[in-house]
Each structure stands twice: as C-alpha cells, then as structure tokens.
Amino acid sequence: xxxxxxxxxxxxxxxxxxxxxxxxxxxxxxxxxxxxxxxxxxxxxxxxxxxxxxxxxxxxxxxxxxxxxxxxxxxxxxxxxxxxxxxxxxxxxxxxxxxxxxxxxxxxxxxxxxxxxxxxxxxxxxxxxxxxxxxxxxxxxxxxxxxxxxxxxxxxxxxxxxxxxxxxxxxxxxxxxxxxxxxxxxxxxxxxxxxxxxxxxxxxxxxxxxxxxxxxxxxxxxxxxxx
Amino acid sequence: xxxxxxxxxxxxxxxxxxxxxxxxxxxxxxxxxxxxxxxxxxxxxxxxxxxxxxxxxxxxxxxxxxxxxxxxxxxxxxxxxxxxxxxxxxxxxxxxxxxxxxxxxxxxxxxxxxxxxxxxxxxxxxxxxxxxxxxxxxxxxxxxxxxxxxxxxxxxxxxxxxxxxxxxxxxxxxxxxxxxxxxxxxxxxxxxxxxxxxxxxxxxxxxxxxxxxxxxxxxxxxxxxxxxxxxxx
Amino acid sequence: xxxxxxxxxxxxxxxxxxxxxxxxxxxxxxxxxxxxxxxxxxxxxxxxxxxxxxxxxxxxxxxxxxxxxxxxxxxxxxxxxxxxxxxxxxxxxxxxxxxxxxxxxxxxxxxxxxxxxxxxxxxxxxxxxxxxxxxxxxxxxxxxxxxxxxxxxxxxxxxxxxxxxxxxxxxxxxxxxxxxxxxxxxxxxxxxxxxxxxxxxxxxxxxxxxxxxxxxxxxxxxxxxxxxxxxxxxx
Numbered sequence: 001x002x003x004x005x006x007x008x009x010x011x012x013x014x015x016x017x018x019x020x021x022x023x024x025x026x027x028x029x030x031x032x033x034x035x036x037x038x039x040x041x042x043x044x045x046x047x048x049x050x051x052x053x054x055x056x057x058x059x060x061x062x063x064x065x066x067x068x069x070x071x072x073x074x075x076x077x078x079x080x081x082x083x084x085x086x087x088x089x090x091x092x093x094x095x096x097x098x099x100x101x102x103x104x105x106x107x108x109x110x111x112x113x114x115x116x117x118x119x120x121x122x123x124x125x126x127x128x129x130x131x132x133x134x135x136x137x138x139x140x141x142x143x144x145x146x147x148x149x150x151x152x153x154x155x156x157x158x159x160x161x162x163x164x165x166x167x168x169x170x171x172x173x174x175x176x177x178x179x180x181x182x183x184x185x186x187x188x189x190x191x192x193x194x195x196x197x198x199x200x201x202x203x204x205x206x207x208x209x210x211x212x213x214x215x216x217x218x219x220x221x222x223x224x225x226x227x
Numbered sequence: 228x229x230x231x232x233x234x235x236x237x238x239x240x241x242x243x244x245x246x247x248x249x250x251x252x253x254x255x256x257x258x259x260x261x262x263x264x265x266x267x268x269x270x271x272x273x274x275x276x277x278x279x280x281x282x283x284x285x286x287x288x289x290x291x292x293x294x295x296x297x298x299x300x301x302x303x304x305x306x307x308x309x310x311x312x313x314x315x316x317x318x319x320x321x322x323x324x325x326x327x328x329x330x331x332x333x334x335x336x337x338x339x340x341x342x343x344x345x346x347x348x349x350x351x352x353x354x355x356x357x358x359x360x361x362x363x364x365x366x367x368x369x370x371x372x373x374x375x376x377x378x379x380x381x382x383x384x385x386x387x388x389x390x391x392x393x394x395x396x397x398x399x400x401x402x403x404x405x406x407x408x409x410x411x412x413x414x415x416x417x418x419x420x421x422x423x424x425x426x427x428x429x430x431x432x433x434x435x436x437x438x439x440x441x442x443x444x445x446x447x448x449x450x451x452x453x454x455x456x457x458x459x460x
Numbered sequence: 461x462x463x464x465x466x467x468x469x470x471x472x473x474x475x476x477x478x479x480x481x482x483x484x485x486x487x488x489x490x491x492x493x494x495x496x497x498x499x500x501x502x503x504x505x506x507x508x509x510x511x512x513x514x515x516x517x518x519x520x521x522x523x524x525x526x527x528x529x530x531x532x533x534x535x536x537x538x539x540x541x542x543x544x545x546x547x548x549x550x551x552x553x554x555x556x557x558x559x560x561x562x563x564x565x566x567x568x569x570x571x572x573x574x575x576x577x578x579x580x581x582x583x584x585x586x587x588x589x590x591x592x593x594x595x596x597x598x599x600x601x602x603x604x605x606x607x608x609x610x611x612x613x614x615x616x617x618x619x620x621x622x623x624x625x626x627x628x629x630x631x632x633x634x635x636x637x638x639x640x641x642x643x644x645x646x647x648x649x650x651x652x653x654x655x656x657x658x659x660x661x662x663x664x665x666x667x668x669x670x671x672x673x674x675x676x677x678x679x680x681x682x683x684x685x686x687x688x689x690x691x692x693x694x695x
Contacts, residue, residue, distance in 0.1 A: 148467030220687020
C-alpha cells in the first residue's frame with residue numbers, strides 16, 4: 001500500500017492507496033473519513049478482549065479497531081485524527097519499537113502490534129500518563145497529534161521536553177522527570193515538571209498542548225444546573 | 228471588485244476591495260476589519276432588491292437556520308462611496324473556497340458552509356430531512372444557484388475535492404458540499420452489528436453518480452469528542 | 461540571537477539558538493523544549509528605571525490584571541550555546557515585532573517572549589477597552605535599549621496592516637498596535653440596531669499612522685461556538 005499525507009501540517013489527512021486485493025489497514029475507531037465503497041470494514045478487538053481492554057484503559061486507545069480490506073488494486077481510504085494537527089508516518093523495520101503518548105495512534109499495517117507499557121511512577125509525575133503505547137513490528141504506522149510534530153535528535157547532552165508536549169520517542173531513549181527552576185517556578189513559572197531525555201534517538205514533540213486548548217475553552221462551557 | 232484569499236488553509240481570510248456601486252454580502256459576524264467608510268447593513272437575503280415573496284421565504288429560512296444553530300439570522304451587505312476594503316474571517320479554522328457560478332450552475336452546501344457571495348446568486352434552503360441529520364450536516368442544505376456570481380464557502384479543516392464516477396463513501400460530518408449529477412444515501416459503515424455499534428464510524432454517506440464532492444479533513448463532532456475528556460472538572 | 465519560526469502559520473513554534481550570555485524573557489508555560497544547559501530563573505517582570513521592589517511588584521500586578529502571569533521566566537545561556545523552543549497556548553501564528561518609538565500595546569494574552577531590554581506592564585485601558593472586548597487592561601511594552609523585539613502569539617494567522625489615517629478592526633481580531641495610534645470603540649454600522657444585527661456590535665476605530673497586527677480568527681467567537689457543545693462544567 002502507498003500513503004500520502006495531505007493538508008499538512010494543521011489538517012493532515014492520510015490517503016492510503018491499496019496495491020492489491022486482500023491488503024489490510026487497521027484504523028483507530030472513528031478515524032476513517034472516506035473510502036471506496038468496495039473496501040470492506042470489519043470491527044474487532046485486536047489482541048482479544050484483554051489486550052484491547054488494556055490498551056483502552058491504559059493507553060487511551062479505543063476498545064475496538066476497524067480493519068479495512070481492499071477488494072482490488074487502486075482502491076483508496078482516507079484517515080484523519082480528531083484533533084487539529086499534523087500526522088507522521090513511520091516505516092517500522094521490526095527492530096526498534098516506538099513509544100506513543102496515548103491518543104496518538106491512527107492506523108497501521110497488519111504487521112504492527114500495539115501494547116501498553118507501564119512507565120513507572122514517572123509517568124504519573126510527568127502529567128502525560130502512566131502508560132505509553134508501544135508499537136512494534138514491520139509495516140507502516142500512522143500517528144497524529146494536536147499541533148505540529150517536531151522531531152528532535154537527542155544529542156549527548158540530552159534534551160528537555162515539557163511534559164504535555166511529548167508525541168512519541170524511539171526505543172533507544174530513556175527519560176526521567178525533572179523540575180526546572182526553583183520551588184517558585186511551580187507556583188508562578190508553570191514550567192514545573194519536564195522530561196529529560198537521554199540516550200540515542202529521536203523524540204517527536206507537539207508544538208501545541210491539548211491541555212492549553214481545554215483550559216481556554218473551559219470558561220465557555222455551559223454550567224451544570226444544580227437541581 | 229477584487230478578492231484575495233490568504234492564510235490558507237487553516238486560518239483563511241478573504242479580502243475584498245470594493246468600488247462604489249459594488250455590493251458584497253457575508254454571513255453575519257464575519258467582518259474582521261474594514262476601511263472606516265465602508266457601510267455595513269444587516270439584511271435578510273443575499274439579494275439586494277429582493278421582492279416580498281423572496282424576503283418572506285428568506286425569513287422562514289433564516290428562522291430555521293437560527294433555530295438549528297447553523298448560520299446566523301441575518302447577512303451583512305457591504306457598500307461604499309469610495310474605494311475601500313473588507314476583511315472576512317469564518318469562526319472555525321479551515322479553508323475558504325471560491326467558486327464562480329455561471330448561468331445554470333448549482334452547488335449544494337452543508338448549512339454552515341456559506342461565508343460570502345456577490346453578483347447574481349440565489350441561496351435557497353432545502354430540507355434534507357432525516358438523511359441530513361444522519362449525515363450530521365443538519366436537516367437543511369443550502370442550494371446555491373448561479374446566474375453569473377461568486378460564492379465563497381468554508382470548511383472545518385482543509386478541503387479536498389473527490390471526483391466521483393460511480394460510488395464513493397464519505398463519513399458523516401465530513402461533507403462540505405457537492406455539485407454535478409450526484410445523489411446520496413445513508414448507509415451503515417459496514418461490519419455488521421458490531422461495526423454499527425463499535426466501529427466509531429456509525430453512518431456514512433454514499434454518493435452515486437457523476438460529479439464532485441468536497442470533503443473537509445476535520446469533523447466538528449470529533450473535535451467535541453476529543454476535547455471532552457481533556458476538560459478540567 | 462538567531463531564531464526561526466517553524467510550522468507556520470497554525471502550530472507555529474519559535475526556535476531560539478542562543479549564544480553564550482544571551483537572554484530571553486518568556487511568558488510562563490510557553491517553553492516546549494530546550495537543551496538541558498539553559499538556566500531558567502522565575503522572577504517578577506522587569507521594571508523600567510529601577511523602581512525597586514515596589515515598582516517591580518506594581519508592574520507584575522499590572523501584568524497579572526492584563527491577563528498575563530505575575531511572573532516571567534528568564535532563560536540564560538550561561539555556559540555556552542543553547543536552544544529554546546517556545547509556543548503559544550492557542551493554535552495560530554507567531555511573529556517577532558520591533559518595539560519602536562512610543563512602544564507597543566498588546567492585547568492581554570499576545571505576549572510570548574521578548575529580548576531582555578523590553579519592559580511590559582499592565583495598563584488600564586479605560587471602559588473603552590472593556591466594551592471593546594479586550595478586558596479593562598492592556599499590556600504596554602517599551603524598550604530601554606535599541607533593537608528590542610517582542611514575540612507575539614495569535615489565534616489564527618497574523619496580518620500586519622498599516623493604518624493610514626483610519627481603520628476599523630473587530631475587537632476580537634486585535635493583537636497588537638503601535639502606541640502612536642489612538643483608538644475609540646464605536647458601533648460597526650451607522651445604526652445601533654443594524655450594528656447588532658450584523659453580528660459585529662462594537663468595533664475598534666483607529667486613528668493616526670502606525671502598524672496594527674490582526675489575527676484571522678476570533679477567540680471568544682470560537683470559544684462560544686465550541687464551548688456550548690462541550691459537557692457542562694461544575695464550577
């Protein structure tokens with residue numbers, strides 16, 4: 001299959017063209033935008049009930065995923081994330097896993113497996129989540145994020161990323177949670193906690209934080225009537 | 228009248244340079260900036276000198292639009308006594324598409340897609356019924372009839388045009404509009420009962436015939452679903 | 461100081477490459493990433509002409525009222541070259557603008573960062589700014605050294621307009637303007653009813669010569685369109 005990411009970087013949408021009948025694309029629930037009528041869809045819990053439940057509870061993914069199958073060559077399907085932002089495609093080589101923050105998985109070839117990985121207590125303190133989604137295997141993997149996706153090659157000195165801005169990182173990296181600035185920065189500086197990456201690899205960071213958008217919209221929500 | 232769309236595709240803005248005698252119409256609340264001397268007037272119809280029946284029809288349409296939370300009740304007419312400029316912006320992030328409609332050409336738009344128009348253009352509200360509701364496009368569509376005029380419409384997200392020859396499926400909530408000899412039906416996305424309930428796709432729209440469908444790369448309903456769990460208390 | 465604006469115009473992020481000894485004043489929360497050697501100090505916003513601790517607190521309080529943070533972070537490349545990535549909270553563009561002559565006025569949330577010679581303070585804009593939808597306080601920025609710049613962040617694209625005599629801007633679309641301009645809040649159309657029905661209500665009418673930066677989306681309008689469909693809040 002071939003894919004092309006269009007409308008970058010803010011409204012990225014991926015158009016996948018199947019090469020042969022029988023080719024499959026696994027898509028996160030609700031991410032399909034359009035397709036050829038003949039492409040069939042099957043809904044299932046990948047990795048069985050337990051695997052899917054773990055991914056949903058721990059990795060923030062949907063319980064069900066849809067598998068789309070081509071009936072002939074040249075058929076197309078369009079997939080997009082819900083958030084306004086970019087998408088990135090990886091050709092996974094079966095060697096190094098990729099770790100994703102929850103909610104960033106969009107679609108993959110059938111050779112990719114997803115599993116929730118416990119990040120230890122640092123996950124809790126980093127404000128992201130306890131768990132990251134581990135993607136391994138061979139084939140294409142499409143992810144999406146709110147905001148732009150900016151790759152940073154982590155050098156010998158390491159790199160610091162604000163906890164709300166991590167999209168993905170390669171398996172060769174470790175991180176620990178650090179505080180920047182003094183105590184004062186927690187109350188006034190709001191930088192507070194960051195993730196300090198070290199090792200050899202790439203970290204992809206989002207140029208906007210969904211939490212900021214949620215905070216902006218909060219005052220505009222209707223107020224629950226007390227009855 | 229000269230026009231220019233800038234800041235595509237996400238934060239598109241329409242700039243219109245007006246000369247005396249020009250009439251330019253936009254949805255209400257869309258003006259971002261203007262020359263001080265450009266005059267704005269609230270009207271019920273896009274036509275400058277609409278007759279009584281047209282106005283009555285427009286009023287009915289406006290009431291329905293308002294009730295459905297779609298477009299605003301009024302449109303704004305811009306005129307000027309000296310060369311001047313108006314800048315127009317939609318509320319949501321996305322593209323503005325310009326389409327010139329020659330006599331006999333028509334375009335169907337989802338109700339929220341109208342941004343602006345000028346020249347000989349009619350905007351008719353058409354009842355789409357359950358089909359429209361299931362398509363998440365509202366129960367009404369806008370039928371744009373041209374007789375030599377310009378229409379600007381917007382999307383949530385980028386716009387892609389899909390040329391359909393046969394059938395094509397578009398997820399509900401992603402339709403901006405269509406033109407040509409096309410009909411559409413509401414279908415289940417497939418996958419049987421589980422697919423219906425758990426695929427997250429639910430209903431889709433199947434277009435049949437020959438023509439062009441404009442899809443938007445984002446979906447307003449998905450934005451709400453995505454944001455809801457992120458909100459503080 | 462070298463900088464680059466990446467991912468323009470929607471998810472714009474500013475990448476600063478600082479040489480040893482260079483400094484940047486940054487709005488809290490704007491840091492996205494950085495090299496670990498960069499020092500960050502959280503302090504009260506700098507105050508022009510000394511003014512002591514009292515002056516600093518007054519300026520900081522003004523900033524707070526203007527919708528900015530009480531504190532400002534100062535990032536310094538103490539030991540060698542460092543990198544800093546900054547972003548605004550809302551989707552939109554950013555721009556580096558020169559602080560000229562009488563300085564700049566900023567809508568309350570537009571400030572992202574500045575070179576160290578810029579002082580920002582909250583300023584009472586009078587009732588006109590309240591009715592103009594910008595809140596009662598504006599941010600006033602002045603420079604105490606040559607070549608000072610401010611990094612502004614907007615909701616939407618940024619369009620710089622030159623005001624030659626007069627120009628009308630919708631209140632929700634205003635980001636920043638040269639302090640040499642004067643403005644008053646007026647109705648959008650000739651009549652009150654028509655102004656209301658056009659959906660514009662009140663607009664800012666500028667007079668004079670100077671630069672105006674406008675944003676191509678309107679935050680309150682977007683907020684109410686999306687906000688009313690979100691689940692209700694409890695507080």
